[in-house]
Amino acid sequence: MNDEDLPEPEITQRRGRGASWVWLMPLLALAISIFVVVQSYRGQGPVIVVSLPSASGIEAGETPLRFRDVEVGIVEDLDFSEGFQAVEAHIRIDSEIAQYVDAEAEFWLVEPQVSARGVTGLSTVLSGVYIEGTWDGEIGAFQDRFNALENTPLSRPGEAGTRVVLRSRDGGQLSAGAPVLFNGIEVGRLGEPELSENGTVITMDAFIEAPHDARLSTNTRFWDISGISVDLNTSGLSVNFESLASLVEGGVAFQALVTGGEPIQPGQIFDVYSSRQDAQRSVFEAPVDQALSLGVIMPAEDVRLVLGALVRYGGIRVGEVTDIIGYTDPRAPEDGVQILITFSISPSRIGLPDVATVDDLLEVLAQRVEDGLRVRVSSEGLLGTSLILEMFEDEDPDGQTLETGLIDVPIIAAAPPNVTEASADLDAIVARVAALPIEDVMNAAIDALDGITMLSTGEDIRALPTNLNALVAEARAVVAAEEIGTTLTNLSNAAEGLQGLVARITDSEGVATTLTALEASDVIVADLQTFTEGLPDVLTGIETLVAQLDTAPVTAAANSADRVLQRIETILAAEEIENLPASLNTTLAELSAILSALSEGGVAENLSSTLASADTAFASIQSAAEQVPAIVTRLDSLVASLQGLAGDYDDDSTVYRDLRAAIADISQAADAFRSLARAIERNPDSLIRGR
Amino acid sequence: MQRVITARETGRVVCRSCSLVAPAKQMRCARCNEWLQSRDALSQQKVWAWLIVGLIAYIPANLYAMLRTTQSFRTTESTIVGGVVDLVHHGAYAVAIIVFVASIVIPVGKFIVIAYLAILTTRRHRTDPHRLLLLHEVVEFIGRWSMIDVFVVAILTALVQFDVLATINPGIAAVCFALSVVFTMLAAQSFDSRQIWDRLEGKSNHE
Ligand SMILES: [Zn+2]
Numbered sequence: 048m049n050d051e052d053l054p055e056p057e058i059t060q061r062r063g064r065g066a067s068w069v070w071l072m073p074l075l076a077l078a079i080s081i082f083v084v085v086q087s088y089r090g091q092g093p094v095i096v097v098s099l100p101s102a103s104g105i106e107a108g109e110t111p112l113r114f115r116d117v118e119v120g121i122v123e124d125l126d127f128s129e130g131f132q133a134v135e136a137h138i139r140i141d142s143e144i145a146q147y148v149d150a151e152a153e154f155w156l157v158e159p160q161v162s163a164r165g166v167t168g169l170s171t172v173l174s175g176v177y178i179e180g181t182w183d184g185e186i187g188a189f190q191d192r193f194n195a196l197e198n199t200p201l202s203r204p205g206e207a208g209t210r211v212v213l214r215s216r217d218g219g220q221l222s223a224g225a226p227v228l229f230n231g232i233e234v235g236r237l238g239e240p241e242l243s244e245n246g247t248v249i250t251m252d253a254f255i256e257a258p259h260d261a262r263l264s265t266n267t268r269f270w271d272i273s274g275i276s277v278d279l280n281t282s283g284l285s286v287n288f289e290s291l292a293s294l295v296e297g298g299v300a301f302q303a304l305v306t307g308g309e310p311i312q313p314g315q316i317f318d319v320y321s322s323r324q325d326a327q328r329s330v331f332e333a334p335v336d337q338a339l340s341l342g343v344i345m346p347a348e349d350v351r352l353v354l355g356a357l358v359r360y361g362g363i364r365v366g367e368v369t370d371i372i373g374y375t376d377p378r379a380p381e382d383g384v385q386i387l388i389t390f391s392i393s394p395s396r397i398g399l400p401d402v403a404t405v406d407d408l409l410e411v412l413a414q415r416v417e418d419g420l421r422v423r424v425s426s427e428g429l430l431g432t433s434l435i436l437e438m439f440e441d442e443d444p445d446g447q448t449l450e451t452g453l454i455d456v457p458i459i460a461a462a463p464p465n466v467t468e469a470s471a472d473l474d475a476i477v478a479r480v481a482a483l484p485i486e487d488v489m490n491a492a493i494d495a496l497d498g499i500t501m502l503s504t505g506e507d508i509r510a511l512p513t514n515l516n517a518l519v520a521e522a523r524a525v526v527a528a529e530e531i532g533t534t535l536t537n538l539s540n541a542a543e544g545l546q547g548l549v550a551r552i553t554d555s556e557g558v559a560t561t562l563t564a565l566e567a568s569d570v571i572v573a574d575l576q577t578f579t580e581g582l583p584d585v586l587t588g589i590e591t592l593v594a595q596l597d598t599a600p601v602t603a604a605a606n607s608a609d610r611v612l613q614r615i616e617t618i619l620a621a622e623e624i625e626n627l628p629a630s631l632n633t634t635l636a637e638l639s640a641i642l643s644a645l646s647e648g649g650v651a652e653n654l655s656s657t658l659a660s661a662d663t664a665f666a667s668i669q670s671a672a673e674q675v676p677a678i679v680t681r682l683d684s685l686v687a688s689l690q691g692l693a694g695d696y697d698d699d700s701t702v703y704r705d706l707r708a709a710i711a712d713i714s715q716a717a718d719a720f721r722s723l724a725r726a727i728e729r730n731p732d733s734l735i736r737g738r
Numbered sequence: 739m740q741r742v743i744t745a746r747e748t749g750r751v752v753c754r755s756c757s758l759v760a761p762a763k764q765m766r767c768a769r770c771n772e773w774l775q776s777r778d779a780l781s782q783q784k785v786w787a788w789l790i791v792g793l794i795a796y797i798p799a800n801l802y803a804m805l806r807t808t809q810s811f812r813t814t815e816s817t818i819v820g821g822v823v824d825l826v827h828h829g830a831y832a833v834a835i836i837v838f839v840a841s842i843v844i845p846v847g848k849f850i851v852i853a854y855l856a857i858l859t860t861r862r863h864r865t866d867p868h869r870l871l872l873l874h875e876v877v878e879f880i881g882r883w884s885m886i887d888v889f890v891v892a893i894l895t896a897l898v899q900f901d902v903l904a905t906i907n908p909g910i911a912a913v914c915f916a917l918s919v920v921f922t923m924l925a926a927q928s929f930d931s932r933q934i935w936d937r938l939e940g941k942s943n944h945e
Contacts, residue, residue, distance in 0.1 A: 066783065067780040067783040067784055067787065069780070069783060069784045069787040069788065069928070070783065070787045072787050072788065072791045072921075073787050073790035073791045073794065076790075076791045076794040076795065077794060080794055080797075080798075109812070109813075109814075175812060
């Protein structure tokens with residue numbers, strides 16, 4: 048192949064020198080780059096700084112900011128705030144979100160948390176923690192510095208519901224996030240419990256979701272449902288707890304326990320009662336609102352108050368005891384440890400004016416103390432079953448003043464306690480009366496009656512001399528005397544009634560129950576009176592019987608006369624009999640002390656007249672008791688006489704058998720009376736005083 | 739040095755496509771109908787243009803993430819240099835060297851070599867034309883192998899897709915890197931290696 052074979056070349060010059068089209072490429076690339084850079088710079092949102100207590104798990108360049116689980120930013124940088132007080136996370140947020148991040152925005156760290164309510168933030172275990180933010184849908188002034196919340200907030204902006212404040216003296220097991228139940232359904236949750244400044248009250252926010260928040264009114268009561276309550280009553284044992292979660296994590300329930308009530312405003316303060324019962328009770332006692340804390344120092348032996356004891360002024364509830372601690376007065380250290388009681392009152396309820404500042408209030412209070420306002424421990428209730436702190440005006444003030452600046456609460460002057468111990472005494476009386484062998488006496492008396500009846504109806508007894516027959520009939524009449532039956536019944540009724548009375552008085556709180564109690568005591572007194580009135584008749588009957596026995600023309604009966612006399616002497620010589628009157632006097636004195644304490648209780652005239660008769664009733668018991676040894680003696684001698692009589696008959700005769708049976712029964716009756724007597728004799732004081 | 743006579747000196751033109759030699763004035767190759775041109779007048783411009791595009795693409799290839807590794811909800815992004823540092827940290831020196839050579843040394847070397855060739859051939863030079871030719875051959879040959887990074891990313895992406903546990907996705911840098919490789923290949927191809935001979939000093943030249 049050579050050049051000639053080649054096709055004729057085209058000899059056109061294709062193009063000259065010039066710029067190649069290929070230069071468009073770098074220009075295009077450059078343009079694209081610049082466009083991308085500008086675009087990404089312009090699309091970049093602003094940086095906000097969120098201060099967190101610690102940066103646990105946060106990594107620069109990785110930890111996202113989320114809003115409703117959508118990533119809207121990323122932590123670009125972490126550094127410390129001034130003085131290393133906090134960690135500052137610099138978060139680049141999306142530009143379209145930035146305009147909503149205003150002063151209302153809230154941020155918090157979402158970490159995995161394991162609690163009784165389950166695991167929250169589980170996804171963060173694998174993905175790492177993230178910062179959650181929330182803000183409303185309104186565009187506001189952009190703010191770039193925030194302090195992160197310590198916990199997930201109670202509610203998010205825009206979430207329908209009502210926030211209220213719960214106040215509790217004992218935080219118990221309540222914790223943030225714990226449920227708020229209504230009829231067992233979770234309708235809200237609790238916020239972080241916070242101690243008040245003086246450390247005596249715990250407040251926490253609670254969020255009640257709509258539409259359940261419509262159930263809230265001023266009559267709504269909240270109570271603690273933490274833990275289990277075990278109730279043992281007539282229907283058996285019942286174990287109550289509201290929900291498994293509340294058992295472990297705590298929680299509160301609420302309900303309007305009475306109808307009516309005003310609608311509430313958000314932020315309304317509610318007290319948390321320790322149980323539903325307490326909440327129910329509270330409905331009738333208006334809660335103490337605005338509180339003023341006061342202190343009082345008392346000797347330790349004067350104080351038997353419990354935390355939460357009521358503070359009353361003129362019978363009205365004005366506050367409650369918030370703290371009881373041992374305290375050594377720096378002004379008088381030689382007094383040793385005393386008790387410092389801190390209590391909070393509602394100033395308006397003790398008649399303090401509605402003034403603007405606490406200082407003004409204390410000024411007025413100081414004047415009141417100088418005029419005689421004092422605090423003392425008092426017993427409350429008809430029989431002083433519960434102790435309260437009572438504020439009262441001392442008629443004759445000793446010049447003490449309101450002490451401020453010693454401790455963090457003003458100290459008000461104390462007065463000696465005003466406490467009765469009546470309730471314990473009344474209890475003891477009832478116990479002693481109940482312990483008397485009344486039932487034994489009753490049974491023995493019935494047996495004696497039976498025995499004598501048998502004797503008198505026996506075939507052979509009719510063959511006896513008529514005077515002996517008459518004697519037996521007489522014995523029968525004595526034992527069968529209605530008085531014995533009724534007095535014994537009365538006595539046992541009185542004992543029962545007395546027990547009931549004490550139970551009712553102990554439980555009593557209002558005037559109504561007091562009146563019921565008084566009525567009951569009337570019945571008892573009546574019973575006791577019937578009993579004591581009837582007793583002399585019985586004794587007279589027995590005396591007549593013995594007298595007739597003595598005169599009975601039975602020779603053998605005379606043989607035993609000496610023995611009978613001896614016995615009577617022994618009984619009368621017993622020391623206890625001699626002691627009886629003296630101790631009886633003390634008893635009565637103490638009894639009247641109780642009664643006067645009772646009459647101070649309030650329902651004055653009716654009560655005191657009732658109690659006056661109670662006084663006599665107890666005195667009657669005593670005098671009856673005094674007479675019991677006599678009954679025993681008479682019964683003994685009756686037995687002896689009958690024994691003598693029995694000696695005249697053959698051992699196998701029917702009369703003899705019946706006689707022996709009658710004698711055994713009567714001796715038993717005598718024994719029963721004797722043990723009754725002994726119970727009273729052994730320590731007469733114990734019947735009344737229980738000591 | 740042995741005297742080398744170029745086709746141009748003999749009034750001929752060689753087809754760059756099928757190596758058929760034709761008279762200098764002929765416009766199209768008789769065998770493959772390719773346009774014939776003794777020297778590509780725009781070669782220099784094309785080389786520089788593609789080289790600049792390649793460089794522009796190479797910048798984000800290094801700044802942005804090559805790999806987005808998601809391991810149990812945690813996403814980590816690694817740049818080329820970052821990846822090499824990581825590998826060194828983990829003691830995988832051999833792999834680190836391979837990645838470093840493939841991603842940094844070779845592309846940068848290519849930019850330098852192409853620029854060197856382009857600059858050198860625009861003026862008179864005494865450099866051994868055989869060496870320059872070899873350099874050009876090497877650059878052209880290596881060109882396609884520079885894609886090794888992109889291949890690795892593509893293979894990893896295809897292999898590691900366990901959804902929840904681990905996923906690997908190519909980052910924007912992988913695309914930029916691929917573009918950079920493509921553009922440098924175009925730059926190398928645009929270089930008219932025949933120019934090497936034109937300004938060689940110490941040879942009789944018709945120009
Ligand atoms: Zn050809």
